Amino acid sequence: MEIRGRHALNDLVLHGSREIYVTDTWANQVYRFDREKRSFKQLSFHRPLLYPNGIALSDDGKLLYVADILGVIQVDLGNNHTREVDPGRHSTLAGIDGLYWYKGSLVGVQYGNGPYRVARWWLSPDGLKVTSSEVLEYRTPLISFPTTGAITRGKFYFIANTGIANYKDGKVVDSSKLEPVNIAVVPLD
Secondary structure, three states, X not given: OXXXXXXXXXXXXXXXXXXXXEEEOOOOEEEEEEOOOOEEEEOOOOOOOOOOOOEEEOOOOOEEEEEOOOOEEEEEOOOOEEEEOEOOOXXXXXXXXXXXXXXXXXXXXXXXXXXXXXXXEEEOOOOOEEEEEEEEEEOOOOOOOOOOEEEEOOEEEEEOOOOHHHEEOOEEOOHHHOOOOOEEEEEOO
């Protein structure tokens, strides 16, 4: 598959030693990259994707989760069937940047629906419905446009101040606004 046009390969997740799943935010696509064949394959979804970003894989490697500006879609990698994850009442899965799987839950950096926050959503056994959620970080002074992170030893580490609002068309807009990068951490256990 040849990929043409404007692209922003954004977040990725490793599936074993052979496959990589990656979101393409500008092209509104998700691809599977076969490391052995060195080839991309575009995934199909039940609805159009809108700025896909965060991506996570269940511990057993059977379910892929893709976040876009509208919510989170579950992909069954056994049959390629896709379905919306139900956020439940009074909750949203919209606008998640970094998305991570942790012990039957999704952890995400959320910014597309209002104030920036880091949240955790516990899922039903089939992974299709949020059963409860917890806001892990919200409006602390050091947070300004958080994004991508990583989970290790029961803690979620994430970039707290990307400065992305000061970046346009591949360039820093105002160098006087640059500041040291802050890495924040929230416990998950």
